[in-house]
Amino acid sequence: MKRWGMVIDLARCVGCYACTVACKEENGTAAGVWWAPVYEKEVGTYPTVKRMFLPTLCCHCKDAPCLKACPTGAITKREDGIVLIDEDTCCGTRACVAACPYGAITFVERAQGEFGKELTPHEKATMKMKSGVAQKCTFNVHRIDEANYEPACVQTCPTKCRIFGDLNDPESEVSTLIRNRNGQQPRAELGTDPSVWYLR
Amino acid sequence: MHHEAFAGSVRNPFTSGRWIMEPKPQNIWGKSHATWFTCMGVGAALFLNRVLFDLELGKVLGITVAEWLSLVVIGVGGLILIADLGKPLHFWKAYRNPLTSWISVGFIADIVFCVLAGLWAIPSLELGGVNALGWLPWAGNKPLGLLFQFLAGTACLIIIMYPGLVLASSGSIPLWNSALVPLQYLAFGFNSALGLAYLSARVGVGPIPSPVWLPVLVFLYGIGLLFLLLHLLESWYRHETGRFSVLRLIHGDVRNQFVFGALGLGVIVPLALIIASAFNSSSSLTLLAITGLVGVAGNWFSKLAIIRAGTYAPFL
Numbered sequence: 001m002k003r004w005g006m007v008i009d010l011a012r013c014v015g016c017y018a019c020t021v022a023c024k025e026e027n028g029t030a031a032g033v034w035w036a037p038v039y040e041k042e043v044g045t046y047p048t049v050k051r052m053f054l055p056t057l058c059c060h061c062k063d064a065p066c067l068k069a070c071p072t073g074a075i076t077k078r079e080d081g082i083v084l085i086d087e088d089t090c091c092g093t094r095a096c097v098a099a100c101p102y103g104a105i106t107f108v109e110r111a112q113g114e115f116g117k118e119l120t121p122h123e124k125a126t127m128k129m130k131s132g133v134a135q136k137c138t139f140n141v142h143r144i145d146e147a148n149y150e151p152a153c154v155q156t157c158p159t160k161c162r163i164f165g166d167l168n169d170p171e172s173e174v175s176t177l178i179r180n181r182n183g184q185q186p187r188a189e190l191g192t193d194p195s196v197w198y199l200r
Numbered sequence: 201m202h203h204e205a206f207a208g209s210v211r212n213p214f215t216s217g218r219w220i221m222e223p224k225p226q227n228i229w230g231k232s233h234a235t236w237f238t239c240m241g242v243g244a245a246l247f248l249n250r251v252l253f254d255l256e257l258g259k260v261l262g263i264t265v266a267e268w269l270s271l272v273v274i275g276v277g278g279l280i281l282i283a284d285l286g287k288p289l290h291f292w293k294a295y296r297n298p299l300t301s302w303i304s305v306g307f308i309a310d311i312v313f314c315v316l317a318g319l320w321a322i323p324s325l326e327l328g329g330v331n332a333l334g335w336l337p338w339a340g341n342k343p344l345g346l347l348f349q350f351l352a353g354t355a356c357l358i359i360i361m362y363p364g365l366v367l368a369s370s371g372s373i374p375l376w377n378s379a380l381v382p383l384q385y386l387a388f389g390f391n392s393a394l395g396l397a398y399l400s401a402r403v404g405v406g407p408i409p410s411p412v413w414l415p416v417l418v419f420l421y422g423i424g425l426l427f428l429l430l431h432l433l434e435s436w437y438r439h440e441t442g443r444f445s446v447l448r449l450i451h452g453d454v455r456n457q458f459v460f461g462a463l464g465l466g467v468i469v470p471l472a473l474i475i476a477s478a479f480n481s482s483s484s485l486t487l488l489a490i491t492g493l494v495g496v497a498g499n500w501f502s503k504l505a506i507i508r509a510g511t512y513a514p515f516l
Contacts, residue, residue: 010495016310023373030210031209031210032209032210033210033212034214034215035214036218037214038216038219039214039219039220039221040219040220040221041220041221041514041516042223045514054221054516058276065370065371065372067300068297068300068301068369069300069301069303069369069370070297071293071294071295071296071297071301071303071304071307072290072293072294072296072297073293074293075295075298078249083325083416089290089291090287091286091287091288091290091291091293091294091302092286092287092290093285093286093289094228094229094286095209095301095303095366097211097213097225098228098229098368098370098372098376098510099369099371099372100372101371101372101513101515102214102372102515103212103213103215103224103513103515105213106210106211106212106215107210107211107212107286108209108210108286109210109211110209110210111209112209115427118385131286132285132286132287133286133287134286143289146220149477168372178344183514186515186516187515187516190371190372192371197516200424
């Protein structure tokens with residue numbers, strides 16, 4: 001069985017935010033909702049300080065704390081490891097937001113367009129306007145299921161710092177990179193076993 | 201990048217403000233959760249005091265004030281939770297994941313308590329001095345009534361603890377991720393409930409509690425303070441972000457709620473009033489009644505401060 005995962009090569013990221021925008025465009029998230037933000041982080045000590053960019057998304061953890069915390073069972077995990085939120089079942093307790101160590105879940109209290117309640121024609125056509133629910137990255141499950149395409153953030157990255165593949169296949173590019181370059185899971189000490197790995 | 205424009209309509213502690221990888225104060229839970237948690241603790245402790253120690257707090261319409269209050273307070277707590285949901289009409293779905301979600305466990309316990317405690321109380325109801333429902337098969341100390349009482353009491357034990365367990369199970373926020381949180385909830389729940397017994401006596405509804413309860417009240421405030429201080433110490437030494445949270449509590453943005461609310465109203469003022477009551481027999485009951493009121497306020501602040509000071513650790 002496949003386990004979809006992603007490797008993010010931090011040495012390659014130039015902080016262009018193309019992944020963030022591609023994700024927003026692909027998923028039609030409301031204003032202020034970002035499923036794939038890129039954070040900045042300063043590393044090193046003076047005088048050898050540098051700024052590092054940290055692309056993120058839902059880690060689709062094997063032992064997902066959001067799934068455990070959700071009282072309604074709105075969060076489920078597919079056999080291929082993708083963790084999804086059913087917005088029709090979500091009752092908006094925000095327990096998943098509290099439980100996620102990666103800030104990957106956003107509670108959309110009141111969905112709006114970029115210019116407030118009035119939507120542009122493009123927003124009307126593409127934007128998901130559900131309010132009172134939790135949302136997060138889906139690994140673009142619709143693209144995977146329909147045509148085995150990579151997620152939009154991976155496809156759009158100009159430096160190829162995001163690599164997507166099957167973590168259960170030892171010969172896949174992601175498994176090879178993790179093995180050869182000593183991949184690191186975020187907050188591994190929590191035991192959530194994220195499907196997103198970072199290379200420094 | 202910096203995104204503030206829609207901070208009010210969208211909540212994600214990581215993407216609000218500047219996108220910097222640093223400790224992020226949580227912005228998802230606040231006053232309504234503190235109120236919900238306080239209601240659950242006080243209501244459940246009132247009922248447990250009633251069934252375990254016969255602290256009835258007087259009677260209204262044949263039913264003990266402790267039962268009335270516990271039902272009303274837990275009911276109100278539940279309504280506050282429902283009102284705070286993103287989809288309040290979907291609240292009933294919260295029973296679906298009791299194996300891993302403490303909110304789900306708590307939701308079921310709330311329902312079990314309200315139904316069984318309500319049923320258990322109904323046979324005692326007196327309207328116009330007439331006990332019309334005394335014939336019910338669970339009235340008095342009949343086996344079915346005792347079963348209702350036992351199950352409602354067990355549900356109360358869960359109700360008093362589960363809000364703390366909701367926080368304690370959150371590994372993402374080091375300050376919350378501690379067994380000392382539910383223990384504080386236990387101590388603060390019982391000291392508030394016992395304080396209300398003195399308030400009830402002062403307003404002339406219930407009898408004055410036996411002198412035996414005074415050292416118990418002192419012990420409960422003392423143990424509450426001990427758990428609170430141990431919690432701060434544990435957070436300080438266990439995790440860098442826990443230390444950041446403790447600093448926010450002591451002299452950061454949550455200082456007033458913690459120092460004046462949780463420590464002041466929650467422990468120091470009640471203990472001072474109890475000591476003062478020991479030396480002033482004429483106004484002893486009044487001082488203890490004030491302890492009851494102040495203690496509930498401090499209980500609320502203790503929860504609000506810990507919730508507010510919760511901070512996510514940077515994840516890489």
